[in-house]
Amino acid sequence: MLSLIKPTVEYEESYRSYIRELGDSERYPFPLDFEFDDFPELVTRLNNLSLGIGLPDGGVPNTTFWLVDNGEIVGVSSLRHRMTDRLERLGGHIGFGVRPSAQGRGIAKELLKQTLREAGHLGISEVLVICLKENIASSRVIRANGGRLESEYAVPEYSGLLQRYVIPIDTGPA
Numbered sequence: 001m002l003s004l005i006k007p008t009v010e011y012e013e014s015y016r017s018y019i020r021e022l023g024d025s026e027r028y029p030f031p032l033d034f035e036f037d038d039f040p041e042l043v044t045r046l047n048n049l050s051l052g053i054g055l056p057d058g059g060v061p062n063t064t065f066w067l068v069d070n071g072e073i074v075g076v077s078s079l080r081h082r083m084t085d086r087l088e089r090l091g092g093h094i095g096f097g098v099r100p101s102a103q104g105r106g107i108a109k110e111l112l113k114q115t116l117r118e119a120g121h122l123g124i125s126e127v128l129v130i131c132l133k134e135n136i137a138s139s140r141v142i143r144a145n146g147g148r149l150e151s152e153y154a155v156p157e158y159s160g161l162l163q164r165y166v167i168p169i170d171t172g173p174a
């Protein structure tokens with residue numbers, strides 16, 4: 001069963017092997033870039049960001065989730081609690097990625113589905129997800145979860161076009 005959890009120290013080994021698998025490829029979503037030599041410190045940092053503690057300048061509270069299957073982290077998502085002008089253009093509410101050896105099995109669809117549920121619990125009724133147009137797998141995952149393409153545009157920060165999707169969701173109780 002695929003369970004969405006908040007970071008805990010028990011998954012240190014699995015987290016380290018996830019990062020090893022990523023090798024030199026881009027780590028996405030952004031919390032995968034954080035220093036993790038001191039693993040308990042990483043877990044504290046992630047859970048603090050969710051509470052709005054230790055935010056960088058201009059940052060917003062952000063919850064990191066791990067999707068766990070049989071004791072292994074198979075996917076990571078990041079949920080921003082609110083938008084700024086910059087995030088509306090570049091980051092969106094949710095970023096997600098799947099462990100390379102677990103890709104191609106529908107895990108990202110489930111990861112986004114469960115993260116959208118968490119967004120609903122935060123009272124976010126319209127989730128914004130932004131991805132590069134060339135990232136076909138990502139756009140399929142977003143569309144499969146009800147994403148409606150709202151616009152496509154170029155930004156100086158990336159060479160390709162960005163796609164901006166909106167996903168309306170229920171904001172009922174947990």
Ligand SMILES: CC(C)(COP(=O)(O)OP(=O)(O)OC[C@H]1O[C@@H](n2cnc3c(N)ncnc32)[C@H](O)[C@@H]1OP(=O)(O)O)[C@@H](O)C(=O)NCCC(=O)NCCS
Binds near residue numbers: 028096102103135137
């Ligand atoms: C994008 C990503 C999360 C997809 O994860 P995944 O678990 O393999 O995705 P799924 O198995 O749920 O597949 C989703 C769809 O993408 C398709 N797909 C998967 N890999 C693909 C590829 N390389 N090229 C084209 N389509 C692909 C699948 O066939 C499926 O399409 P379908 O719904 O028509 O069957 C994963 O490739 C990843 O982690 N990439 C790096 C990080 C990233 O790009 N994140 C998204 C940023 S917005």
